[in-house]
Amino acid sequence: MQWFGAASEYAVDACQRVLLYGDIRRQRGNQYRTHLQERAPNVLNFAGELVMSGLDLPRPVNYGLVRILPAEGVPTDPAKRPFVIVDPRAGHGPGIGGFKPDSEIGAALQEGHPCYFVGFLPDPVPGQSVEDVMHAEAAFLRKVAALHPDSIGKPAVIGNCQAGWQVLMTAAVWPELFGPIILAGTPLSYWAGDNPMRYGGGLTGGSWLTALTSDLGAGRFDGAWLVQNFENLDPANTLWKKQYDLYAKVDTEGPRYLGFEKYWGGHVFLDGGEMQTIVDDLFIGNKLATAELSTSDGVRIDLRNVRSPIIVFCSYGDNITPPAQALGWITDLYRDDEDVVGHDQTIVFATHDSIGHLGIFVSGSVGRKEHRQFAAHIDIIDLMPAGIYRAEVADRVPGETVNGADDSSYLMKIRRSGVEEVRGIVKPDPASERRFAAAARVSEINLALYRNLLQPWVRAWATPHSARMMEMFHPLRVGYETWSDRHPWAGIVAAAAENARENRRPVSADNPFLQVQEQISDGIEQSLDAWRDQRDALYARTFDAIYSAPAMQALAGQSTNDTTPVRPHPGDTPEHRAFMAAQMSRLDEEMAQGGLVEAMIRALCVVFLARGEADGRHFDHAWELSRPQLQPTPGQPSRFADFRRLIRHQALLVRRDGAAALAQIPHLLRDVPARSAREAAAVIADLARRGGPLAEHEQASLQQVLALFSQGAERSAPKPRSRRKAPSRTSKGKRSPSPASG
CATH class of the missing domain: 3.40.50.1820 (Alpha/Beta hydrolase fold, catalytic domain)
Incomplete structure (x- = not known):
């Protein structure tokens, strides 16, 4: 009798769940149609x-x-x-x-x-x-x-x-x-990476399929095909888990499910030429x-x-x-x-x-x-x-x-x-890049063949009406279109679901049949995941086998024994090397330029770069100190851009050559009053310690900076004047000659 009661309880709950699940899916269809009627969904x-x-x-x-x-x-x-x-x-x-x-x-x-x-x-x-x-x-x-x-x-x-x-x-x-x-x-x-989507272009022969899809769409590329590619990446979620989660949590999952499906089903279009550029220059090229x-x-x-x-x-x-x-x-x-x-x-x-x-x-x-x-x-x-x-x-x-x-x-x-x-x-992985370069070359060849041999015929056959029919029968749209209030049975299901809500009898969590249901669901999900992993591994092996072949490498203008990179690295050009040399030379020349403000920022950069890590507390202290100077006031623009330029430049000098940047601090303080230099050193010490206790190497950097400011203050301090001895008077009241007067 106990098993009979559990079975009866589970059966009632399952029937109610089916009705509620069907009703939520009906609402999804209605939502989809309403969403499409908006001018800017x-x-x-x-x-x-x-x-x-x-x-x-x-x-x-x-x-x-x-x-x-x-x-x-x-x-x-x-x-x-x-x-x-x-x-x-x-x-x-x-x-x-x-x-x-x-x-x-x-x-x-x-x-x-x-x-x-x-x-x-x-x-x-x-x-x-x-x-x-x-x-x-x-x-x-x-x-x-x-x-x-x-x-x-x-x-x-x-x-x-x-x-x-x-x-x-x-x-x-x-x-x-x-x-x-x-x-x-x-x-x-x-x-780069190891995701299966990167093999798609090579396994389908390149971007000719993109051109064909756009031509069949009368010049528009249907975004539903992109969504279909996303769904194919995770068949366990697409074919089972998403639907099962709605069924298993049907009393609470409806709003979240409908909200997501409103986005997931809102397919849009791209211009055919626009999509072709994306695929040719980015995804494949x-x-x-x-x-x-x-x-x-x-x-x-x-x-x-x-x-x-x-x-x-x-x-x-x-x-x-x-x-x-x-x-x-x-x-x-x-x-x-x-x-x-x-x-x-x-x-x-x-x-x-x-x-x-x-x-x-x-x-x-x-x-x-x-x-x-x-x-x-x-x-x-x-x-x-x-x-x-x-x-x-x-x-x-x-x-x-x-x-x-x-x-x-x-x-x-x-x-x-x-x-x-x-x-x-x-x-x-240079070897992997060689295979993708071969795939890109094959794509160019196939696209040229399609454009010369098939595209004129496809474009002559395709019309806006035929494109609209293809859109309507896209597999993703069919699921939304076929089940909504337009279906003759929708009213019956809606009424039955409302009755189920009013008389809801959810199954208890310890029901053995519910536990078996969960185990079956887990098994289905694991099976689909295993199939996906096997499929993705097959994609990778097939791609590697095809585009590692000497014939395919030759199509890309490569030799199997060639070890040169297939893509030019922008940093290897003579222009780039000359640019970098000029940049470094300019930074070296600017080490000795600046005054008190530059010296303070340079010193703080040295201390904080020694720290190597900062968290939100350090940011907050820095921002609280900076904000009064940067906040715009009526009639005056923000000085943030100038402040940003100053900080980044001094930090750049420190990153370039920290020892040389430090050595120039006394020179930057050459025209600064000694009192101002000492006050600046006190501010630096206070700021450096506000983020918490300093580590040993941070403390050493701080002491080095403070010593340099002290050295700069001594340089800029006025030298005491030597007092001359008053000249003695002779007995006749005349001054005696000074030593310099002879």
Whole structure:
């Protein structure tokens, strides 16, 4: 009887769950159809107003700039730098950067920053290109800067996934428009890493399939195919786990599921030529990370031209943009740390252990943790000197205050890193690059064959009507279209589900049949994961076998015995070597230039560089001291840019040659009054100790700096005058001659 009761309880619960599950899926279909009828569909969780439309630009695009309206009780500070969040156009609609209250937009608003969002319409402007979008993003940033003339700094820009490389390309051409740039889950080095997506182009013969898809779409590329590729990466989640989780948690999971499906089902389109450029030049050609791209007017797109700090946030749990693809551009562009310093570039990278690709933008825990800390310390990061750094957001020690309050649970730590540490993550593989170079050459050949032999026939056959029919019958859309209120059985299921809610009888957690259900689900998921792993391994082996063959290597103009790199390294050109030599020579000449302010900043750089690591408390102390001098006042602009230039330059000199930079401190104090030099030394000692007790090597650096200031004070102190002895008078009242008068 006990087993019968358990079976009966489970059967009732299962029947009710089926009805509730079906009803939520019905709501998903209704939501999908309503979403598509909107002129500018998005999933933003924040109210906004259109500030600028890309359709009105000289080179029109389907992008737009929206001002985010802060919620009541969360005012923005006009003196703080604005944030601009750019969402990815990679198959889905816009809004993922503001999908939840705890998001990139939410983090910026919580810190009091004015916030803007760059989204897009579902349909591209016919003929729009990647370069047109770059021009639009530059125009948007000029508009934001004009709206915030009293801002302490230039706009901070967050680029999510595909938007990240688009933003970085724009910053390489117009570096003067950008403040700090945050790249979240952005692929930049497309041949690196070990994710299965990188093999797709080679296994399908290259980008001819992209051209065919665009031609069948009457000049538009359907973003649903990109979403399909994402879903194929994780069949366990696509085919089972996502649906099972909804069924197993049907009483509570509905709102979250519908919210995500609104984004996941909001498919958008790209112009065929635009998509072809992306696939040929980036995904297969991998030309961005080695500065091989140029604009239509001949401007080279070189990421080394970016003058803003670049913050790279990636995750080891991301199977779309693993850390190697997010960071590989650094080793592609820079041979060593001197290369980074010579180009005056600041790069901060942070890795997450497990979060997935969408979790980087969607997860509330990431929004509360990493994105909140990036926003809180964005101004200090903008002041950091050239070099590579690694950031970590750690849990705050209980009882320890941050920002003078107890409302933050996390503490950001930043330590010095370098090209070698990044190289250890990326693990560049010349043999693998040779195979990808062969695949790129095969892609060019197949694309040329398609364009000459098949494309005229396909374009003659394809019409807007046939393209619309193909879109309707795309496998992803069919699931949304077939089950909604338009289905004849929808009303019956909705009524039965409502009755089930009113008479809900959930099964107990210890029911043996429920436990068997969980075990079966785990088994299905593990089986699908195992199949995925076998499939991905097969992809890799097949790709390697095909493109390691001598015939394929020959197509790429390579010899199997050739060991020369297949991609030119930008740092190997004579022009680059001459540039670096000139930069280093200029820095050596500037060691002896400056005065008291330069000497103080140089001294602090020496002490803090000796520390090697700083956390949020050090940032807070530095910012509290700096802010009064940098905060703009009515009628006076912020001095942040000048202050930033001064700090970065002195730190650059210290990084170049610390001993030489220190040795020049007494020379910098040559015209400074001794009292001012001593007061400056006291300020340096106070600042150095504010971040906590100094380590032994830090204390040694501080004492060395203070000794140099003391030496400078002694040099500048006025020499005491020697008093002459009064001349004696003769008996006749005349002065005797001085020794000098003879």
